[in-house]
Amino acid sequence: MCSHQPPCPTADSPLHHGAVIVSSHPEQGWSLLCNGTIMFDDTGELLPDGRVVDPHRVLDPLTVAA
Numbered sequence: 001m002c003s004h005q006p007p008c009p010t011a012d013s014p015l016h017h018g019a020v021i022v023s024s025h026p027e028q029g030w031s032l033l034c035n036g037t038i039m040f041d042d043t044g045e046l047l048p049d050g051r052v053v054d055p056h057r058v059l060d061p062l063t064v065a066a
Contacts, residue, residue: 002020002034002035003034004020008020008033008034009035010035011035011036011037011047011048016033016035016037016045016047017033017037017039017045019033019034019035020033020034021033021039022034029042035048036048040055042055042057043055043056
């Protein structure tokens with residue numbers, strides 16, 4: 001699917017979120033990467049094979065109650 005040189009990481013790669021954005025829809029909260037991954041603003045992802053990657057935001061230590 002990717003025609004970039006060097007090629008973007010495949011959807012199976014641990015670095016798949018580093019692929020180039022080919023379509024961005026910030027008003028809807030998602031972007032399509034060239035490896036077929038849909039990346040959501042909440043850091044969740046939908047892989048081309050239908051697997052879901054749960055959001056994995058890192059919480060700001062100042063926002064966490066002690």
